[in-house]
Amino acid sequence: MTSSALHPDRLFSSDSRQREIARELYGTVRTLPIISPHGHTDPNWFADNKPFPNASELLIKPDHYLLRMLYSKGVSLASLGLQPACGGPCEENPEQVWQTFADHYYLFRGTPTRLWMDHVLGEVFGIERQLDSQTGADIYAEINRQLATPAFLPRALLDRFNIEVIATTESPLDSLQAHGKLRDALGAGRVITAYRPDPVVDPDYEGFSRNIEQFEAISGEDCGSYAGYLRAHRERRLYFREMGATSTDHGHPSARCEDLTPAQCEKLYQGALRGELNAEQADQFRGQLLTEMALMSLDDGLVMQLHPGVYRNHNPALFADFGRDRGADVPLAGEFVRNLKPLLDRVGNHRDFTLILFTLDETTYARELAPxxxxYPALLLGPPWWFHDSPEGMLRYRQQVTETAGFYNTAGFNDDTRAFLSIPARHDVARRMDCRFLAQLVAEHRLEMNEAAELAQDLTCNLARRAYRL
Amino acid sequence: MTSSALHPDRLFSSDSRQREIARELYGTVRTLPIISPHGHTDPNWFADNKPFPNASELLIKPDHYLLRMLYSKGVSLASLGLQPACGGPCEENPEQVWQTFADHYYLFRGTPTRLWMDHVLGEVFGIERQLDSQTGADIYAEINRQLATPAFLPRALLDRFNIEVIATTESPLDSLQAHGKLRDALGAGRVITAYRPDPVVDPDYEGFSRNIEQFEAISGEDCGSYAGYLRAHRERRLYFREMGATSTDHGHPSARCEDLTPAQCEKLYQGALRGELNAEQADQFRGQLLTEMALMSLDDGLVMQLHPGVYRNHNPALFADFGRDRGADVPLAGEFVRNLKPLLDRVGNHRDFTLILFTLDETTYARELAPxxxxYPALLLGPPWWFHDSPEGMLRYRQQVTETAGFYNTAGFNDDTRAFLSIPARHDVARRMDCRFLAQLVAEHRLEMNEAAELAQDLTCNLARRAYRL
Amino acid sequence: MTSSALHPDRLFSSDSRQREIARELYGTVRTLPIISPHGHTDPNWFADNKPFPNASELLIKPDHYLLRMLYSKGVSLASLGLQPACGGPCEENPEQVWQTFADHYYLFRGTPTRLWMDHVLGEVFGIERQLDSQTGADIYAEINRQLATPAFLPRALLDRFNIEVIATTESPLDSLQAHGKLRDALGAGRVITAYRPDPVVDPDYEGFSRNIEQFEAISGEDCGSYAGYLRAHRERRLYFREMGATSTDHGHPSARCEDLTPAQCEKLYQGALRGELNAEQADQFRGQLLTEMALMSLDDGLVMQLHPGVYRNHNPALFADFGRDRGADVPLAGEFVRNLKPLLDRVGNHRDFTLILFTLDETTYARELAPxxxxYPALLLGPPWWFHDSPEGMLRYRQQVTETAGFYNTAGFNDDTRAFLSIPARHDVARRMDCRFLAQLVAEHRLEMNEAAELAQDLTCNLARRAYRL
Structure with a gap:
């Protein structure tokens, strides 16, 4: 049986005119290389090039989309093999973990996880049976069998997936050793890093002042003053650039920016070092750092990404037992017009500075971000992010963004994932949905076919290459 | 002439593939029993089982959807038979009231009221002519003729509508006499109550301190202290449970919850009794009570429902003359992530506690509620509510909720109405729209047909039964 | 080659049933007269009736939709012929300006600007080639050739476009000389004015106190006191009404209204005259003036329009060089439920007062504005505005407004433009999208065809005529 997930027309409109056009457009982009300028895969996978251990370790335990849904329906994280900090029991047998997942796979109906997982099973492993309680064990065995073969080593998959370039995300405190190894092995520019300074720009980050000590050590700059602290950033950014980085990434609670006086900056910084900032001051400091990062980008050419608007670790009991990134992050209402102004007043009119904006609050698409x-010459919109990198989310993005910002103020697609095997699936969903959207414009005589074909190429590869200076 | 409202394919997509699939799915759920776990019908109708007086009294005067639209276009409520408190004249002739409605029926084009009313006329009364100025008088006479027959007695309609269970909503101050009578007449669990404590948990409610006196009398608990007041709640909840209740319902202005110390609670409570709370304190008190109700639900197993976010009685002149529920309530922007945290920190991880969330601010679907x-194991999403229990509202709900929450974190449909005769119409609209949504997923190869069929059953009956522990 | 923009079925759904119905409905409204009750064309064009200078001057330089998009992709405003205040160079050759526009025309793919411009080229100038780098020069020459002919004089176009009535917008400080001339030349009621008092009701407006001096002079009323100031408004409103005005228009930052005591009003007014109001007080004053304007409308019958929610001149560097209306205005989140209450408490129940509400925050459609x-009898919803007067914007408006407000609480379409030649294009897009929406309702059996046909007429002409008392 051919499952829906492998149907050649999946995700296209069922309207026959639109479907035909979408099919034609998709045919021209289906096999184009994958540009993955923003994500969270582990560079050590590619540096070490060792086989992935098993299906559960690879596909379930690191995927917070899976964990959140299963947890919401009463499946404990311990039963999925995660060790609670409290020291309680946890499922040690990865096959049993997989079986629990298979038993609950029906929960994912209508979600993108279902699309991605079916794609992984069907396209990456060639498994055409639907995952469920009955088929779970066989599928588990089959995946493990294949993972043990050379064709499933990380670098082999990099080739097989036709990934032209993939960016990971590292803290300024990271030595980038893996990236050094990778540059030697694969040449420059295939697996690159990105500068993600949250641990040293967020006074509320666990161990902030210890992080600053490390920052001083790794940068060789005296971080006792704000000026020295900024020099440390400049230093590390240059090193990241040498190791392939073309971008920085910022995960603040909001898009708030500041443009403070040097005296105010110094005062906040000293307070941060002493751990004495209140919530408002910490937020000010983060806001100031966004503007500083933008100014540094003007100098060193790194493209800036802002991913604001998440309430992290909303569930304290779960956080105590299982830590970050277990599916307990929740979006917040967003605001960009007033929040970004201090930064835009400084650098918004520069054509050689790029700030790529992401949001988890879709109401900002048409109201704030597209306008x-x-x-502003400096601004681009990133693709629909996280909870919204799904068929409906992608449609809403195009429908709400395009009429005001056009296509050419967007930054192409990026997968933003640590689930390496799902990268082709995610790009495939994006390509299909873009072609579907373009097909509707053509079918309704809002766009010529030759323009749609050009746009399909741009949305698939060219916009990402340009936006991220790849 | 067959009016649109009776067309067998109404509300399905006009895309032929989708329509065919929707038709097939709908065929499997069309005649399933109605589960109505949340609504506002009058239990005395069923307890007394007397004929409904006439078309205007039954279908117009209690329906705030009708009143609001007619009023907005200049039709006075007095001309619709409502007596103003100021003592001015009002239309006494119900036939004239009906004629006024008929004259303005075109105003409802494109609204769900039109769908429901056409269904009531066509399916319940077998009247196939479109309501308008010309047909108004005949239709009025025909409805009244039928209402006088035994087939239109409330209990007969309960059977004819195939209502397996219906919940009404009562205040803790209600003796539940009607429900006692009903249990004797119809057996337990057919017409059930729900615990709606607004008059005794909202310090701003008319006559709050008098209500607390009654609360003391009816519960037999000393409500002089906060502890005694909580005992009174526990007592009444148990009594409601005995009378069939499986749920509580809370209509707060926002989703704000609190988790205060006993001393703070006592102080607020005493202030509330004395009528001395300011707006902020009253809001705190309401927020604390949400958490208390959740904790009690952990003990007694009642499912908790939260319906926040309405500015009630926005029009003071109209309120002075005609009182509550005349169509002058307006939604407010909502927030759940921060507001619910105190409650979720206490009970969010409990699998045997259920909180069903409703919203009138659709921007919270994808941003807050679905995540x-x-x-959280304790949370489910209620169906689209009030202004949004309409075809477009239902589509937006599925499109914005499903990809993040799936289908199985939703609570099925409920009609939330006091318009008894429209209950089949409302459930029919929901079934058609759910089948339409599922049909699109199948037609676009996002879901298998056998899964869609299973989901259609679940969305129609099983999810509501499970969510409300019926 | 027939470009998409001229395809007879453009903007209709590609679903064959819906398309057929849309085509039929559109056929009945395509050639109806244009009612343009709100816009910003220059009355001197029609008063003087001189030829438009050239394509760039007419179609590019005044169009902030064009300027914003080109600027966002690095095209400087000086290169488009706008003279910077700093005195730097600017492109003097209009043909070169046009060529720059043609070179970047691909940026507008998927935007309404593209639809409108293609319509202007194709339908107004009969040019069927697509605008691009190659065709730019020829198209420029052809437009200029035609602009020089009598058929392209402003009044000739008024006839050719079948514009029954068009409103411009003037400040109370305007002498309305052009309108006087027009009344003599074209008769009353063809080109009318509207009362837009921003320069004399907004204490933050450039030169507010000087404006009040002029206001005193032109009205002949002593503006030293609040009472006199209000008399000056009454006076000017009457004069505007004599010159054809049927409406007022208010462009406040938010929908905030006030209902202050006379003493508070006097105090704020005196502070405003002295330039001593802080931001909050200035906002209060604007809010009070909205209520005053509503009360005056009760007397003089002028329909009131409120266009709130824009952060004007967000880019200070651009503002310094090129001034207002260059595409640097950005929408803000909106709120109407609490903000409008003081005004609605005074006049919301009056059937002979009309307030037409516009929004740039689409989240308020279903949540606040439609309810x-x-x-309220006094309220109507204006059409989708500015960033949202586009195919997707219009669809979202109907989908989110209709189920709660119906069609008859909306005010028909208005083009709100200073781009005179695009007026037919804009009304054509609105007619097509309305027919498309109605066609969907008919195809899904939510509306009868005869009702849809009646509605198509109403949406195209009757609602605007009624709402604006034309």
Whole structure:
């Protein structure tokens, strides 16, 4: 049986005119290389090139989309093989973990996880049976069998997936050793890093002042003053650039920016070092750092990414037992018009500075982000992010962004994932949905076919290459 | 002439593939029993089982959807038979009231009221002519003729509508006499109550301190202290449970919850009794009571429902003359992530506690509610509510909720109405729209047909039964 | 080659049933007269009736939709012929300006600007080639050739476009000389004015106190006191009404209204005259003036329009060089339920007062505006505005407004433009999208065909005529 997930027309409109056009457009982009300028895969996978251990370790335990849904329906994280900090029991047998997942796979109906997982099973492993309680054990065995073969080593998959370039995300405190190894092995520019300074720009981050000590050590700059602290950033950014980085990434609670006086900056910084900032001051400091990062980007050419608007670790009991990134992060209402102004007043009109904006609050697409990106030379819109990198989420993005910002103020697609095997699936969903959207414009005579074909190429590869200076 | 409202394919997509699939799915759920776990019908109708007086009294005067639209276009409520408190004249002739409605029926084009009313006329009364100025008088006479027959007695309609269970909503101050009578007449569990404590948990409610006196009398608990007041709640909840209740319902202005110390609670409570709380304190008290109700639900197993976010009685002149529920309530922007945290920190991880969330602010679907319900074991999403229990509202709900929360973190449909005769219409609209949504997923190869069929059953009956422990 | 923009079925759904119905409905409204009750064309064009200078001057330089998009992709405003205040160079050759636009025309793919411009080229100038780098020069020459002919004089176009009535917008400080001339030349009621008092009601407006001096002079009323100031408004409103005005228009930052005591009003007014109001006080004053304007409308019958929610001149560097209306205005989140209450408490129940509400925050459609307009007799919803007067924007408006407010609480379409030649294009897009929406309702059996046909007429002409008392 051919499952839906492998149907050649999946995700296209069922309207026959639109479907035909979408099919034609998709045919021209299906096999184009994958540009993955923003994500969270582990560079050591590619540096070490060792086989992935087993299906559960690879596909379930690191995927917070899976964990959140299973947990919401009463499946404990311990039963999925995660060790609670409290020291309680946890499922040690990865096959049993997989079986629990298979038993609950029906929960994912209608979700992107289902699309991605079916794609992984069907396209990556060639397994055409639907995952469920009955088929779980066989599928587990089959995946493990294949994972043990050379064709499933990380670098082999990099080739097989036709990944032209993939960016990981590292803290300034990271030595980038893996990236050094990778540059030697694969040449420059295939697996690159990105500068993600949260641990040293967020006074509320666990161990902030210890992080600053490390920052001093790794940068060789005296971080006792704000000026020295900024020099340390400049230093590390240059090193990241040498190791392939073309971008920085910032995960603040909001898009708030500041443009403070040097005296105010110094005062906040000293307070941060002493751990004495209140919530408002910590937020000010983060806001100031966004503007500083933008100014540094003007100098060193790194493209800036802002991913704001998440309430992290909303569930304290779960956080105590299982830590970050277990599916307990929740979006917040967003605001960009007033929040970004201090930064835009400084650098918004520069054509050689790029700030790529992401949001988890879709109400900002048409109201704030498209109007801002449709005016400021420095701004681009990133693709639909996280909870919204799904068929409906992608449609809403195009429908709400395009009329005001056009296509050329967007930054192409990026997968933003640590689930390496699902990268082709995610790009395939994006390509299909883009072709579907373009097909509707053509079918309704809002766009010519030759323009749609050009746009399909741009949305698939060219916009990402340009936006991220790849 | 067959009016649109009776067309067998109404509300399905006009895309032929999708329509065919929707038709097939709908065929499997069309005649399933109605589960109505949340609504506002009058239990005395069923307890007394007397004929409904006439078309205007039954179908117009209690329906705030009708009143609001007619009023907005200049039709006075007095001309619709409502007596103003100021003592001015009002239309006494119900036939004239009906004629006024008929004259303005075109105003409802494109609204769910039109769908429901056409269904009531066509399916319940077998009247196939479109309501308008010309047909109004005949239709009025025909409805009244039928209402006088035994087939239109409330209990007969309960059977004819195939209502397996229906919940009404009562205040803790209600003796539940009607429900006692009903249990004797119809057996337990057919017409059940729900615990709606607004008059005794909202310090701003008219006559709050008098209500607390009654609460003391009816519960037999000393409500002089906060502890005694909580005991009174526990007592009444148990009594409601005995009378069939499986749920509580809370209509707060926002989703704000609190988790205060006993001393703070006592102080607020005493202030509330004396009528001395300011707006902020009253809001705190309401927030604390949400958490208390959740904790009691852990003990007694009642499912908790939260319906927040309405500015009640926005029009003071209209309120002075005609009182509550005349169509002058307006939604407010909502927030759940921060507001619910105190409650979730206490009970969010309990698998045997259920909180069903409703919203009138659709922006919270994808941004807040689906992520929260897609993580916390205790949370489910209620169906689209009030202004949004309409075809477009239902589509937006599925499109914005499903990808993050899936189908199985939703609570099925409920009609939330006091318009008894429209209950089949409302469930029919929900079934058609769910089948339409599922049909699209199948037609676009996002879901298998056998899964869609299973989901259609679940969305129609099983999810509501499970969520409300019926 | 027939470009998409001229395809007879453009913007209709590609679903064959819906398309057929849309085509039929559109056929009945395509050639109906244009009612343009709100816009920003220059009355001197029609008063003087001189030829438009050239394509760039007419179609590019005044169009902030064009300027914003080109600027966002690095095209400087000086290169588009705008003279910077700093005195730097600017492109003097209009043909070169046009060529720059043609070179970047691909940026507008998927935007309404593209639809409108293609319509202007194709339908107004009969040019069927697509605009691009190659065709730019020829198209420029052809437009200029035609602009020089009598058929392209402003009044000739007014006839050719079948514009029954068009409103411009003037400040109370305007002498309305052009309108006087026009009344003599074209008769009353063809080109009318509207009362837009921003320069004399907004204490933050450039030169507010000087404006009040002029206001005193032109009205002949002593503006030293608040009472005199209000008399000056009454006076000017009457004069505007004599010159054809049927409406007022208010462009406040938010929908905030106030209902202050006379003493508070006097105090704020005196502070405003002295330039001593802080931000909050200035906002209060604007809010009070909205209520005053509503009360005056009760007397003089002028329909009131409120266009709130824009952060004007967000880009200070651009503002310094090129001034207002260059595409640097950005929408803000909106709120109507609490903000409008003081005004609605005074006049919301009056059937002979009309307030037409616009929004740039689409989240308020279903949540606030449709519920408010679906209740208050005084309220109507204006059409989708500015960033949202586009195919997707219009669809979202109907989908989110209709089920709660119906069609008859909306005010028909208005083009709100200063781009005179695009007026037919804009009305054509609105007619097509309305027919498309109605066609969907008919195809899904939510509406009868005869009702849809009646509605198509109403949406195209009757609602605007009624709402604006034309």
């Amino acid at each position: 801002l990106a449709g005016h | 929260l319900a897609g993580h | 408010l307009a679906g209740h």
